[in-house]
Structure formats: structure tokens, C-alpha cells
Amino acid sequence: QVQLVESGGGLVQAGGSLRLSCAASGRTFSNYNMAWFRQAPGKEREFVAFVNRHGGSTNYASSVKGRFTISRDNAKNTVYLQMNSLKPEDTAVYFCAKQFLLPLSSPGSYDSWGQGTQVTVSS
Numbered sequence: 001q002v003q004l005v006e007s008g009g010g011l012v013q014a015g016g017s018l019r020l021s022c023a024a025s026g027r028t029f030s031n032y033n034m035a036w037f038r039q040a041p042g043k044e045r046e047f048v049a050f051v052n053r054h055g056g057s058t059n060y061a062s063s064v065k066g067r068f069t070i071s072r073d074n075a076k077n078t079v080y081l082q083m084n085s086l087k088p089e090d091t092a093v094y095f096c097a098k099q100f101l102l103p104l105s106s107p108g109s110y111d112s113w114g115q116g117t118q119v120t121v122s123s
Contacts, residue, residue: 002026002112004096009117012086016121020081022096022114030054030074033099036081037107038092038119047105048094049081059104064090086121093118 097110
């Protein structure tokens with residue numbers, strides 16, 4: 001089981017940017033497809049972005065496409081989420097996760113999760 005630790009969350013004004021990081025333990029990080037999800041208070045956890053194990057294929061939720069960019073550095077065992085043009089509706093706890101099943105947008109397809117990092121966007 002891989003251990004995941006997110007960081008980089010915080011409070012930012014609408015229109016601002018944040019970069020989230022997710023550090024993974026273990027020596028097989030490059031074998032895993034990874035994703036970011038988010039969960040706002042009172043709402044279900046929702047898919048944000050996906051990156052395959054090599055970093056060459058990505059997928060985004062329509063709500064963040066063009067504003068967020070997912071990437072990874074396998075040498076550093078880290079996956080990133082660059083978030084630009086943030087909106088108040090982006091406020092949530094953001095989680096990274098390791099995929100083990102399809103479909104890639106379903107939380108049930110991921111078997112390892114970090115503890116989450118809070119992102120708050122003020123209007």
C-alpha cells in the first residue's frame with residue numbers, strides 16, 4: 001500500500017493560483033496512475049484530474065479544464081495540481097489517490113488516498 005501526503009493548500013482570493021503537491025512513499029510510484037479529487041462540505045467527493053503513470057496522458061473534469069494542470073515527477077515520487085483562475089466554487093478539501101480500477105473518474109476506482117489539503121477561495 002502506498003502512502004500519500006498532500007500539501008500546498010491554503011486561502012486565496014478568486015482569480016489567484018495555488019500549486020498542490022502529493023508525495024508518495026515507495027519505489028514503485030512510476031507504476032501507478034494517479035488522480036486528484038475534491039470534496040466540498042455536504043457534497044460527494046468528485047473527480048478533478050487524472051495522469052497516467054508516465055505523465056503522457058491526462059484527463060480533467062469539465063469544471064476545471066483549462067484552469068488546472070496535473071503533472072508528475074516520478075524521480076521525486078510526486079504528483080502536482082497547478083490551479084489557476086481559482087473560483088469560490090473550487091473551495092474544497094483536495095485529495096490525491098492511486099488508481100487500481102476503471103472508470104478513472106470514480107472514487108471507487110482508487111485504493112490509496114492521502115489525508116487531504118484544504119483549499120479555500122474567497123470572493
